Amino acid sequence: MSNKGIVFNIQRFTLHDGPGLRTELFLKGCPMTCDWCGNPESWSRQIELGVYKKKCISKKKCGLCLSAEPNEEALTFHRGKLTAIDSKKVSDHTVCALACPADAIKQWGEEMTVEECMEIIRKDKEYYDQSGGGVTVSGGEALLQSDFVAELFAECKKEGIQTCFETTFYSNWRKVEALLPVTDIWISDIKHMDTTIHRERTGVGNELILANLKKLAELDRELILRIPVIPEFNEDMENIEATADFILNELQGRVRTLQLLSFMRLGVEKYEALGIPYGMEGVKVNRRSFQKHVERIADYMNGRGIHCLVGTKEKQ
Secondary structure (H helix, E strand, C coil): CEEEEEEEEEEEECCCCCCEEEEEEEEEECCCCCCCCCHHHCCCCCCCCCCCCCCCCCCCCCHHHHHHHCHHHEEEEEEEEEEEECCCCCCCCHHHHHCCCCCCCCCCCEEEEEHHHHHHHHHHHHHHHHHHCCCEEEEECHHHHHHHHHHHHHHHHHHHCEEEEEHHHHHHHHHHHHHHHHHEEEEEEEECHHHHHHHHHHCCCCHHHHHHHHHHHHHHEEEEEEEEECCCCCCHHHHHHHHHHHHHHCCCCCEEEEEEEEECCCCCCHHHHHCCCCCCCCCCCCCCHHHHHHHHHHHHHHCCCCCCEEECCCCC
16 A cells, blocks of 8 residues: 655655756654744644634625534634644644635645655656656654655656655664665755754754764765854854864865854744744844854865865755
8 A cells, every 4th residue: 555645745847855857745644843934834743724814804794614613612703813723632734724715724734645746756857867857755853754655765766767865864774774775966954063062952962873874885875964053053163173073084075065054034924834933033133244154164174184165055
């Protein structure tokens, strides 16, 4: 029987997560809750509903959400407008979301079969072949749905489609190992070299992540490594130098590209819609000077012999 995955987004014609033109599937569920994450809707493994309060027409003028959802305890109103939804109490997420004519209710997550995903993926095979692209699966942390990804990638390989897996590597190595035969390229972050600081800002330590990266390097697999450069977290040169040492000494420099992702305030409205506090709320950044700092980090990494770029577009 075909596995089913919980997919919260599919992007076609993307140029960012792997080489060439790609179709990228984003799966729900993540063991981390990084303060700067632009996709808080990816954290929960379950299908969720968010509320964009400003769009609500009001219970009095509309009220279609109440007609669609028989369990009124799932809906919270303030001054006649919908302000929150308890996704665990909703009878049917899709019906509830579609009922809103103002798009005030957003559904994150849809159950999809491998074949349903392949129908979308096949549409652009010609572009993959021409550009050296393929399919990327990301998250969240897609290793939480590793059986689904393994089956999806096996189908891709049968049809000559390149596969790329973006992961935190915060997982049992057995799940990684099961995907090795069907995964062409791996993408992962190094967020911080100090496990205590890492845990404070992501919710988990880094020991498992670094151990898995070392195992992958020992197998000499294609790896794109990333550093999300975050102010007041990991942009100091002490951490940058420690990261370079790890790449050169522990990973034997076996990194296709090191990409630096400059911090941006992304997804803030999603946090509000889900009722989750945004961890970077009080952080102020001078965009111009911070970007120059990121470029200096890139110069340092290249000076150490690590092929480093600013941004996520993978050059051939």
